[in-house]
Amino acid sequence: MSRYTGPRLKVLRALGTALPGLSRKAPDERNYPPGQHGMKQKRKSDYGLRLMEKQKLRLNYGLSERQIQRLFREAKGSKAPTGDKLLELLERRLDNFVFRAGFAPTAVAARQLVRHRHVLFNGRSVNIPSIRIKPGDTIALTEKGRRIPATAECLAEPALTRPEWLNFDEQAVSATVTRLPDASEVPFPIEVQHVVEYYAVRL
Structure with a gap:
């Protein structure tokens, strides 16, 4: 999967959070996902929650799927907690x-x-x-x-x-x-353990 080049505000609305690395804009008063059924909020599955957190990282730092997988493997092989190490590598x-x-x-x-x-x-x-x-x-x-x-x-x-x-x-x-950099200094809300769980069954 290549880097995202589509509408940025639409992505921010879908993820429900501002990503400063992707855009200076923040989701406006339409704080619900885009699309015809966006206002009909449904409970996300465990897979959906993990995917959303992974997408936050990929989109904020502008990486391809292959790049973030490579960083995850490196973080997993380190002695530090995988999630914290992944965020450190991204910030660096x-x-x-x-x-x-x-x-x-x-x-x-x-x-x-x-x-x-x-x-x-x-x-x-x-x-x-x-x-x-x-x-x-x-x-x-x-x-x-x-x-x-x-x-x-x-x-x-x-x-x-x-x-x-x-x-x-x-x-x-x-x-x-x-x-x-410390994992706590990432400038947007992220549940990095969800990212670890997402890749744990795929890599």
Whole structure:
């Protein structure tokens, strides 16, 4: 399954929550799923609940199904709790860091910044959004990247409060990783145990 490129607000309504990495918008007053029968709320099955939580992760971080499965296998093989490790690995993606540092309004826009080589990773130009950051890494924008209107607007007013695991240097317009992100610092509600249960019977 490839990355989602369809209507974003429709997805947010279907999932019943805002996903800051996917869109700056939030479900409006129509806080029910889209479609003809959206207002007729039905109790979701256990499978439906697990699938919904998995989709939150996949859509917020902009991953394909194959990518998130690969990360899940890696998290499962670690000594840390699988769910917490999975969230840590997702938060440590370079494109997500660019978003959380306030360089882009969404993770989608952050991925585009990286792809177009507007991001400097430890002083060198890169174009791989999945690079995994670690404490001590410094990420900055190129001069051209800073002049992009959406980026300049976001630097002035970040979409989210910058997390405690990064240090933002306003003078240099750069951010440094100070520690590994914690599972509790994911910026949207997620029942990660449902994701673990979803993949436990499939992988």
